[in-house]
Amino acid sequence: MSVTDLLTQRPRRESDDRDARTSDVIALTTPVPRGRRRRRWHVPRLLRRTVGPLIVLGVWQLACSLGVFTSFEVASPVAVFDAARQLWAEGVLQPNLLISLQRVAEGLGLGTAIGLTFAVISGLFWVGEDLLDPVIQAARAVPILGLVPLAIIWFGVGEVPKVFLIALGSTFAVYINTFAGIRGVDSKLVEAGQTFGLSRWGLVRRVILPGALPNFLVGLRLALVGCWLIVIVAEEINAQSGIGYLIMQAQTTGRTDIMMMGLAIYALLGILADAFVRLLERRLLTWRRGYAGA
Amino acid sequence: MRRRQESAPVVSAEGFAVIATNVRRRFNDREVLRDVNLTIEGDEFVALLGRSGTGKSTLLRILGGLDTEYEGDVLVPERRAVVFQEARLIPWQRVLANVLLGLRPGEDGAGALKAKGLDALGEVELAEHARDWPLTLSGGEAQRVALARALVREPQLMLLDEPFGALDALTRIKMHALLQRLCERHRPAVLLVTHDVDEALLLADRAVVLVDGAISLDVRIDLERPRDRGDAAFVELRHRLLRELGVEERPPRSTVAPSEASEADFETTRLATTSPGRRRSDDPTPPPTI
Ligand SMILES: Nc1ncnc2c1ncn2[C@@H]1O[C@H](COP(=O)(O)OP(=O)(O)OP(=O)(O)O)[C@@H](O)[C@H]1O
Ligand SMILES: [Mg+2]
Numbered sequence: 135m136s137v138t139d140l141l142t143q144r145p146r147r148e149s150d151d152r153d154a155r156t157s158d159v160i161a162l163t164t165p166v167p168r169g170r171r172r173r174r175w176h177v178p179r180l181l182r183r184t185v186g187p188l189i190v191l192g193v194w195q196l197a198c199s200l201g202v203f204t205s206f207e208v209a210s211p212v213a214v215f216d217a218a219r220q221l222w223a224e225g226v227l228q229p230n231l232l233i234s235l236q237r238v239a240e241g242l243g244l245g246t247a248i249g250l251t252f253a254v255i256s257g258l259f260w261v262g263e264d265l266l267d268p269v270i271q272a273a274r275a276v277p278i279l280g281l282v283p284l285a286i287i288w289f290g291v292g293e294v295p296k297v298f299l300i301a302l303g304s305t306f307a308v309y310i311n312t313f314a315g316i317r318g319v320d321s322k323l324v325e326a327g328q329t330f331g332l333s334r335w336g337l338v339r340r341v342i343l344p345g346a347l348p349n350f351l352v353g354l355r356l357a358l359v360g361c362w363l364i365v366i367v368a369e370e371i372n373a374q375s376g377i378g379y380l381i382m383q384a385q386t387t388g389r390t391d392i393m394m395m396g397l398a399i400y401a402l403l404g405i406l407a408d409a410f411v412r413l414l415e416r417r418l419l420t421w422r423r424g425y426a427g428a
Numbered sequence: 429m430r431r432r433q434e435s436a437p438v439v440s441a442e443g444f445a446v447i448a449t450n451v452r453r454r455f456n457d458r459e460v461l462r463d464v465n466l467t468i469e470g471d472e473f474v475a476l477l478g479r480s481g482t483g484k485s486t487l488l489r490i491l492g493g494l495d496t497e498y499e500g501d502v503l504v505p506e507r508r509a510v511v512f513q514e515a516r517l518i519p520w521q522r523v524l525a526n527v528l529l530g531l532r533p534g535e536d537g538a539g540a541l542k543a544k545g546l547d548a549l550g551e552v553e554l555a556e557h558a559r560d561w562p563l564t565l566s567g568g569e570a571q572r573v574a575l576a577r578a579l580v581r582e583p584q585l586m587l588l589d590e591p592f593g594a595l596d597a598l599t600r601i602k603m604h605a606l607l608q609r610l611c612e613r614h615r616p617a618v619l620l621v622t623h624d625v626d627e628a629l630l631l632a633d634r635a636v637v638l639v640d641g642a643i644s645l646d647v648r649i650d651l652e653r654p655r656d657r658g659d660a661a662f663v664e665l666r667h668r669l670l671r672e673l674g675v676e677e678r679p680p681r682s683t684v685a686p687s688e689a690s691e692a693d694f695e696t697t698r699l700a701t702t703s704p705g706r707r708r709s710d711d712p713t714p715p716p717t718i
Contacts, residue, residue: 326516329492330509330577331530340529344520421520421561 158331209391214398217391226380231399234365234376237293238403240301242361246354248301249308256309257346258338267313274306279367286372296368303364304357308350315349316342348422352416362400409414442685444503445470445585445617446491451500452641453486461498462641470584471619473611475628478638479673484621485589489639492587492621504585505617509578511591516572517562517577524549524558527577548580549573551610566597569677572606579610581618586611592627607651625669629662630655637672645672 135143191211197203198210201242205213221227252270255262285295319342327341369378377396384392446468448701453461460483468474478484489495490502492510517526527545534540549555552572562570571591592600608631611618622628629637629649637645647668651661 322512322516323516323518324546325494326512327518327529329494330581333530336530340521341518344518347520419520421563 143237192269206388206390209394213391216396217389217395218399221380221392221395230376234369235403237296237300237368237376237384238361238365240293241297241364242304242357243296244253245301245304245361246308249305249357250312250350251352252305253309253312253316253346253350254343258342270306270309274310278303278364282367282371289371296365296373299366299368300361304361306352307356307360311349311353311356312346313344318349319345348415348419351411351418354414355408355411358411359404362404362407366400443470444468445472445505446619447501447503448491449501451487451490451491451498451502451641453483453495453498459641461490464500464642465636466636467641468585468617468619470617471615473620473631473633475632475635476619476621476638476668477623477625477628477635477673480623482638483641487589488589488619488621491585505583507581507583508585508587509539509581509583511571511574511578511589513590513593515562515567515574517565517570517573519561519563521562522558523554523560523562523565523573526562526573527580529577531580545576545580548576551579552606568582568595568603571595571603575603575607579614582614583616586616586618588618590623593623600627600671607631609643619699625666625673626657628669629665630657633667635665636668639672639674645669 194208195211198205198208200212203346209217218227246263252266256266256270257263279300281302282295285298289295291299323341323345324337332340365376366381369376370382373382375377377399381393381396384390385409444467446466447464448464449466451461451466452459452502464487466474466487476484476487488510490498491504492508493504494510497714517523518529521529524542524545527548530542531541546555549558552575554569554572554576557565557569557573562573565573571594574591578658592603595603602629618632620628620632629651632649634648635648636643636647641646647665649665651659651665657663689702
């Protein structure tokens, strides 16, 4: 139906017969929520998320090609990529990448497990909170990197101190967020669970823990960021392998391209880890109908 | 119908779903329930009226076992179910799982339990939403799921705390019909907390009014069903209840009420425990609103 049809078909009213309308002319627009424009073309999300990094890469490459930096100061993206290809071909990159990944996986796994366990204990039991929470809050205030010398004394120079530091670097974010999530579960839902005969364990499993899941995932994302930070330091101090070790070696030989390749790998892994948690969120939190962003 | 004859505490509670005597509840020295005495028979539908903040929800929570910090004696059946003002569905459990919340499969297995849940959802006409997430339901649908969740337990006592308060008028009319149908089929004892005098008069066998921490009026609603809001006896009862709630001061006009619609027709039990300080209907203060 056209607008004209619509206007002529509507039931007549008295004022239609009059020559002049009594009301002023009103400007009409298509309704759209404030602060948000209707999207006219749809761009896949993955593409949208890669545009920003691609621009950064382009500017970086351009600056290097134009000679803004010397190749000793800043290696161009192409040089960094070449370095990676070369190290891969020599078989140097793979084992070091693998060992770094293994350390993160172990440290993060351990840190998450500990943070989650403590959060559940503190979150569910008042005694647990009274005993654990002050200790954890105090421990959290200690700068982890200050622990490096101690960790070496305690655990020697093998894998253990590295995993220990990474675990420590990820555990607090998980603890704090999960604890807040458990305490933030709507008491009305807990009450509903109780009236309908959920056991204490049923309540924890069906209501409280799922309710804290969104916060746990936020904690996990923060933990992922935190643990990559620790990996660099742990591997640059006293290590014979890993990406951090490659960076340290490159420093002694003045290979800026390799140093930047190491950093680029950290960045890539960080993005992948974040994407993984996003995927997890999408799978686990399908029940949410939250604001998805404009 | 049986009536309680004796005033001494009943030991043999045959036929009763609720026996609450001398119930008191205070919050930090503020006495919300002063002295509540209430019985509900096994198949009786009782509406609990009262102004906002008089302690209706408090009483309902005590009967539901959600509040144990009271004084007095309360006897209720084991199989109870509550429907709250908000549906209180668990957002991360699908609709069917919400209905079956806390139920364990019997000897006939998980399949039978699931079938029972689907039946209950069918009764509230939501069977096709069994696999949906609660947050995708409309307000009325969510409240119907809450009703199904209560029904599937085959409760001997249903406690409804303003379950339709948040719904629009049209949905509320449908919900009234639904609730009536379900109650006729399952015959639980029902305590319905409401602000809405008409809702009470449409649905309940009996209305009790809570004023100043005690039940000040207990009136039987012997109107034929389906009930008609325009019916003279209905109007008369509405005026009485509104007066008791302190909303309306003047008696109803005689043009509406037939001469025989007197107190005696409604089998009134005015309980003796109201305080002397309670406002009387001839008190000249202007009508407050609830
Ligand atoms: N946990 C609590 N702590 C302190 N005071 C409370 C608590 N629960 C209820 N009260 C008080 O008791 C009084 C009665 O509350 P209640 O919720 O029973 O009222 P109500 O009759 O259900 O009112 P409404 O019709 O508005 O729902 C209120 O004044 C309220 O502030
Ligand atoms: Mg209430």
